[in-house]
Amino acid sequence: MAELIVMPTSAFIDEKMSIHVYGLQKSRSVTIRAFVDERGRNFEAYAHFHSDVNGTVQLDSHPSLCGSYRGVMPMGLFSHMQPSPGQKAGVRLVKKNVTTPLVFDLTVYEGFLSTEEFYSRTSAHKILAKTTVERWYMAKDVERIEIKSGNIRGTLFKPKGDGPFPGIIDMFGTAGGIMEFRAALFSSYGFACLSLPFFGYEDLTKNPVEVDMVYFEEAVDWLVNNPLVMDSGIGIIGVSAGAQTVLKLATICGSKIKACVCINGSPFYTPDEPSRLYKGKVQPTLNVSTERVFVEEDGVFNITRYWPNKPEDIDHSTMMNLEDSSCQFLFIAGEEDKTWSSKLFSTLACKYLQKHGKSNWKILSYPGAGHLIEPPYAPLCHKCYVAISDVVVLYGGHPDGHAIAQEDSWRNTLAFFRKHLGGSEPIRSVPSHDRLGMITIPSKL
Template identity: 35%
Template sequence: MSPTIPPILSVHPTRALVDEPFKVVVENLPPASPVTLHSLIYSEDKDYWEAYGHYTSDHRGIVSAAEDVSVGGTYTGKEPMGLLWSLRPEPGSRTGLRFRKRIVTSPILVHVSVYSGHITQGFREQSPLASVLTERWYMAPGVQRIEVKERGVRGTLFIPPGPGPFPGLLDMWGGGGGLLEYRSALLASHGFASLALEYFSPGELQTADLQLQYFESAFNIVKDHPQVIPDRVGIIGLSLGALLALHIAAESKNIKPHCIVCISGHHLFPFGATIAAAQKDQEKELKTRYDENNYYIWRDVRLPIPSDPAEKTDVRKIQCPMLLVNGDDDQNTPAVEAAEDIAQMMRSQGNLHLLSTLTYPDTGHLIEPPFSPHFRATNFIKPFIKEKVIVLWGGKTKAHSDAQEDSWRKILAFLQHHLYSSTTPKARL
């Protein structure tokens, strides 16, 4: 490389929401020069995550991640956002890691660098040709973050910028428990007041956490907020959160969600709903199987889908539009089989028109917002018995990442249509 004309690396925008694409361009390289584009994140859990692609500059001495092909690295092909979605723990890291942003009031800091040659390791021990620090945010400027501890409910409410009022959402994650705010913060950045609900908190497990009243109270906290349109409140949930969304929409006599989004869920847990019932269900899971890596496979526990209506939530009662988002390589939940049974049940009631389903090939359980790293297997502590295992979630990185990008766009379109529009026909996906 010429010492007199240093390479110039640019990333635009350098500050953006996590679901916004960026453009990475290197200029002032010699023509036909092999280089490596590299991204590095130091997580809140004090682990390094990296991704990289191998490129060759064109006759002008330029490399563009959006226009050029990576011939090697953690991703290949023309992948503008490969430096994010193919992130993985640096070699030598702890096993079973999962990247999650827990402090949403600060950005994810991504160091993007360009190195001479096609290299595959030791990035932090080498000097890059150029580097740029970029910020990826879940919270847009002006989003309000409000801690909630009222009516027995624990969580965080995010209010979009502007005068409002806004449609509302109750946002529920899975059986790992605790409080996860990043999806709600991002939903608020797109115009939806969203309550990230805490339940199954480590050390705080309460009987109320699986009782319908707890979730009804949380829904009403959203509905009653002065900046929320009270008759435009929906529910979004992943895994156990999706199961809860179906159960609430079917069984609650006190609240009526305007629409629901269920990601990687099922309707096969007819809790009424108590911790005892959940513990009894957990006993079945002790009979599960492991793959060749000794990773825990959960999906078979609930197969085959029972024919007895008493063994599942009666989704025939649901009267609001709902969107099911599933991956056909989900190794944690039989979401695809459950979706087929849900469709049959709703068809029998004549309300199949309320159901929209998205099924993605080679996609696993953890369908996150766009450009989030793919996790095929991660550490997990099972509720109630507190056993630590590595759970197999499934999915192939490229296909799973494509599904995250497509499904997020369609989830936002579904919510926009049903919570902002004055009509509520089937979602236009």
């Protein structure tokens, strides 16, 4: 009888799970598959293994011989997921309702199977064992509070207790709407975190071009003055257009901002982004070339050469006045980011700060990482549908390097905010749900 044991069966999204299969014959060929259906968005991964002399497979020590990944990767079945066949181009695995977990089905099959064989109607696949596991963003004691105050909209995630807590504002980019998963996870680590949308949400504008930086400035004032938040200053984090926004925000909010994390963003003003507009005044922006944008054979827009990618091609007068900020900067760059010249932009930002006598910066640059560097074990989003443009855009990256980048950058981001914002790390616990647990299917091995 084969047994599939996963420990723990319910965990936070950034925590590792131990996946073991017992009760096999030695040197048995098996396929382990992970599958998730999140609001009709289906993702999956699989790996091939040979059981050892004891009839076991342990993902933390046994290498995958083929499949979605190769080698020893304890969390490879999660970090190397790809959209299932039949999904729309550019689909992204995003948890919208963070009060519930992502639920993954794990199944052990006899023999080596491929994705095509999983969906074949002509061949039967012998299931040896299966189980279901939960992956959470939001801790048991975190409170989710919808915010509508003045002009700002969003969601505040508050840890257990009266506080005050270290505060963070969390922003994303041109996906629009609201993304709450990272804010919920920050709050699970003891931060009061405001997930801040800026277009395409409730009564906010539908066009990011119209957004003035005063909106974000108002959000900073709101969080800084919130009695739940420590009065020593807050942190800000953003990715893509959100990263560009937090860099500009750091220059206009003075001592209110203590720490700023820029994930694949630009320190230069660029067309059509909120950072270029402050109190009605528009800053000059980088020269870009729409002529260098091309469509690949599968219809995906490649904008790699839209931006200047050499220092000599950049108009350095469009650099933000980062020297006006007294906060600490952490730049996170994916070296295979195909939407921004992220490594170059981050390097030039730090050289600019250094030129102005500043040492308040650090760069984490990751080979193989693409555009959306998220909390650990999320799958690489190699290409993504951008609704505001109604096109699928190449985001870049390779699964192995991207997985490493997400683990390392998340660990460093938490340490960075803890160092500069203070607070104490709580003991986290996932919500108490009925565990679906292990299901063992008898076999005649």
